Amino acid sequence: KALNFINPDELSMQCILIALNRFLQEKHGSKMAFLDGNPPERLCKPIADHIESLGGQVILNSRIQKIELNSDKSVKHFVLTNGNIITGDAYVFATPVDILKLLLPEDWKEISYFKKLDKLVGVPVI
Numbered sequence: 001k002a003l004n005f006i007n008p009d010e011l012s013m014q015c016i017l018i019a020l021n022r023f024l025q026e027k028h029g030s031k032m033a034f035l036d037g038n039p040p041e042r043l044c045k046p047i048a049d050h051i052e053s054l055g056g057q058v059i060l061n062s063r064i065q066k067i068e069l070n071s072d073k074s075v076k077h078f079v080l081t082n083g084n085i086i087t088g089d090a091y092v093f094a095t096p097v098d099i100l101k102l103l104l105p106e107d108w109k110e111i112s113y114f115k116k117l118d119k120l121v122g123v124p125v126i
Contacts, residue, residue, distance in 0.1 A: 051092065059086065064093070064103055073107050098122040 023029045035042040048058040063081040070076045078086040078093075093100065097120045108114045 056088075056090075062086075064095070067103055067105050069105050069107055073105075096122050 051058055062084075064078050065081045066079040068076040068079060075091055076087075078091065080086060095103075097117065101117055104114060104117070
């Protein structure tokens with residue numbers, strides 16, 4: 001749930017007030033917070049910088065076509081829609097939950113950890 005993708009002078013406060021009203025009615029609405037800047041710079045960039053500082057690589061604007069598994073059901077590699085193969089020791093897959101559900105390998109769907117995804121619902125943001 002993010003409201004900081006639009007410049008303040010281009011956004012009607014009605015939008016903010018409607019969103020705040022909705023958030024505050026939720027169970028943990030009082031724990032709502034705002035970033036002190038836009039999400040890519042204040043949230044995503046520090047995460048990417050941390051991964052890269054540890055020797056990892058962050059690949060942006062790439063669509064995963066398939067998650068290939070080894071015989072032990074661990075990740076063998078990611079296949080991108082452009083045909084590239086991505087291999088690594090660990091993977092971070094940043095995508096909407098609906099896309100993750102579509103790409104989840106069949107062998108993982110019965111694992112209790114991944115069955116919890118069934119309860120998650122994607123929510124559009126402004």
